[in-house]
Amino acid sequence: MSTASIIEQKLTSRFSPSHLEVINESGNHRVPPGSETHFKVVVVSDAFAGQRLLGRHRLVNDTLATELAGGVHALAIHTYTAAEWEAKHGAAPQSPNCAGGGRGE
Amino acid sequence: MSNPDVMESIRGQIEGNAIILYMKGSPQAPQCGFSAQTVQCLMACGEKFAYVDVLSHPEIRAALPSYASWPTFPQLYVDGELVGGCDIVTEMYQTGELATLIKAAAERAANSAAT
Numbered sequence: 406m407s408t409a410s411i412i413e414q415k416l417t418s419r420f421s422p423s424h425l426e427v428i429n430e431s432g433n434h435r436v437p438p439g440s441e442t443h444f445k446v447v448v449v450s451d452a453f454a455g456q457r458l459l460g461r462h463r464l465v466n467d468t469l470a471t472e473l474a475g476g477v478h479a480l481a482i483h484t485y486t487a488a489e490w491e492a493k494h495g496a497a498p499q500s501p502n503c504a505g506g507g508r509g510e
Numbered sequence: 511m512s513n514p515d516v517m518e519s520i521r522g523q524i525e526g527n528a529i530i531l532y533m534k535g536s537p538q539a540p541q542c543g544f545s546a547q548t549v550q551c552l553m554a555c556g557e558k559f560a561y562v563d564v565l566s567h568p569e570i571r572a573a574l575p576s577y578a579s580w581p582t583f584p585q586l587y588v589d590g591e592l593v594g595g596c597d598i599v600t601e602m603y604q605t606g607e608l609a610t611l612i613k614a615a616a617e618r619a620a621n622s623a624a625t
Contacts, residue, residue: 458598466581473581479544480582482597498600506534506541506565
C-alpha cells in the first residue's frame with residue numbers, strides 16, 4: 406500500500422473527517438521521482454474543537470508517528486473544525502517552496 | 511539514542527533564550543522552505559532571537575524531536591515552551607498572535623536582564 410493511502414486510512418479512522426486531503430508534495434523537493442517523503446494534509450474534523458493548534462498538530466503527528474519515524478520527512482498540517490473550514494471557504498494555505506537542503510546534508 | 515549531555519545542552523539553550531528557533535540553515539540562508547517561511551514570520555516581528563542550525567549540529571537534530579515530542583523542523587520555543595512548527599507559526603503570524611507573543615517575551619527578557 407502506498408504511504409499516501411496509509412496516511413489517509415489512519416487519519417480517517419482517527420478523526421472521522423468531514424473533509425480530508427492527503428497531498429504528496431514530494432515532487433516539489435529534491436528527491437527522486439515517485440518519492441513519498443513530503444506530504445501535506447488537510448483535516449477537517451470536529452475532533453479538533455476546543456483544542457489549540459499545538460494540541461491539534463500533536464494529535465496528527467501522533468497518529469502518523471510510524472510514518473514520520475520512517476520515510477516521511479516533511480508533513481505540513483492544516484487542521485480545522487467544520488465551522489472554521491467553512492469560514493476559510495474551503496482552502497488551506499500553500500506549502501513553502503523547497504530551499505534545497507537535502508535530507509542527508 | 512539521545513545522550514543526556516545533548517539533552518542538557520538543548521535544555522540550556524531553550525531555557526537560556528527567551529526566543530529560540532531550531533531550523534535548517536541560518537536566518538540569512540535557510541536550507542528548507544519550511545524553515546525559510548518560519549524565520550520570515552519571526553523576523554517580521556522585529557525582535558532579536560536566537561537560532562540553532564540543526565544541519566550543522568547533527569546531534570541536536572537527532573535529539574530535539576524527543577525533547578518536546580515534536581517530530582519535525584523547524585521548532586520555535588518561546589519562554590521555554592514549544593510554540594510549534596512552520597504551519598502554526600505562519601498561522602499565528604497571520605492572526606497577529608505571533609507578534610504579541612514575541613514582543614511580550616522580548617520585553618520580559620529585557621526587564622529581567624535589567625534587574
